[in-house]
Amino acid sequence: MPEGHTIRRLASEHERLFAGTPVRVSSPQGRFGDARVVDGAVLEATDAWGKHLFHEYAGGRIVHVHLGLYGTFTTHALPAPTPRETCRMRIVGDDAAVDLVGATICELLDGGGKAAVLARLGPDPLRPDADPDRAWQSLRRRRIPVGQALLDQSVVAGVGNVYRAEALKAHGIHPLRQASSITEEEWRALWRTLVRLLRKGVREGRISGRTIYRLDACQTCGAPVRRWDLAGRWAYACETCQPL
DNA sequence: TGGGCATGCGCAA
DNA sequence: TGCGCCTGCCCAT
Numbered sequence A: 001m002p003e004g005h006t007i008r009r010l011a012s013e014h015e016r017l018f019a020g021t022p023v024r025v026s027s028p029q030g031r032f033g034d035a036r037v038v039d040g041a042v043l044e045a046t047d048a049w050g051k052h053l054f055h056e057y058a059g060g061r062i063v064h065v066h067l068g069l070y071g072t073f074t075t076h077a078l079p080a081p082t083p084r085e086t087c088r089m090r091i092v093g094d095d096a097a098v099d100l101v102g103a104t105i106c107e108l109l110d111g112g113g114k115a116a117v118l119a120r121l122g123p124d125p126l127r128p129d130a131d132p133d134r135a136w137q138s139l140r141r142r143r144i145p146v147g148q149a150l151l152d153q154s155v156v157a158g159v160g161n162v163y164r165a166e167a168l169k170a171h172g173i174h175p176l177r178q179a180s181s182i183t184e185e186e187w188r189a190l191w192r193t194l195v196r197l198l199r200k201g202v203r204e205g206r207i208s209g210r211t212i213y214r215l216d217a218c219q220t221c222g223a224p225v226r227r228w229d230l231a232g233r234w235a236y237a238c239e240t241c242q243p244l
Numbered sequence B: 001t002g003g004g005c006a007t008g009c010g011c012a013a
Numbered sequence C: 001t002g003c004g005c006c007t008g009c010c011c012a013t
Helices: A004-018 A111-119 A132-139 A146-150 A161-170 A184-204
Strands: A024-026 A043-049 A052-057 A061-066 A072-077 A087-092 A096-101 A105-109 A226-230 A233-237
Touching (some): A004 A043, A004 A052, A004 A096, A004 A184, A052 A111, A105 A111, A146 A161, A161 A184, A161 A233
Antiparallel strands (some): A024 A087, A043 A052, A061 A105, A087 A096, A226 A233
């Protein structure tokens, strides 16, 4: 379930479990060979930006994780069970262990590497320092549908298919409207909704209260939900609530 | 019990 | 443009 709210929760949990103490880091599967570089190091802090998670170790070593579509972290009490064969990274601390499987990215970076990742990302609605105007400046120049632009992580970071569908629906905006046609007022309202929905997702640990995403009928008016392929991802709209 | 699908993204072709 | 990643969930059988 990895949209931005999931990553934020993982960052908080991992910081609570491990921050300030040395941890054992390994790669039972073997595909994260650089695990040995941080094995035994102190995890100083965690950070989340959009769908990207960072474990920041002493000495400027940073482990960067992106879960992709079906990567997951699981947390175990100690003693941790034997890791499954596909476990990309295991972290063991004083009180708990976490296992990572199925991730798209699990790599070692330095500060410059992290900066390069962040440079490709737009503002994250979950971050207090996020600048929605940066996203607006980016959005208004795009000659693509607004639904496509909202999934572009260089415009806004952390929004996935569910939040895209629900946020546009909440404001009666059809996903196929041109990004450049969105007014500044509409964008500010959309941003506030993204902040509200993502924060709710962090609080609840899941995305609740869907009104169109993967539903047959609009929960507002009962009209059938239209679904079509938009740049390789399913898009959803109630064409009564969101006229084009 | 097993097939299909997906809240994502990078890369090869 | 389509595949690989390699899991969890839902649904048909």
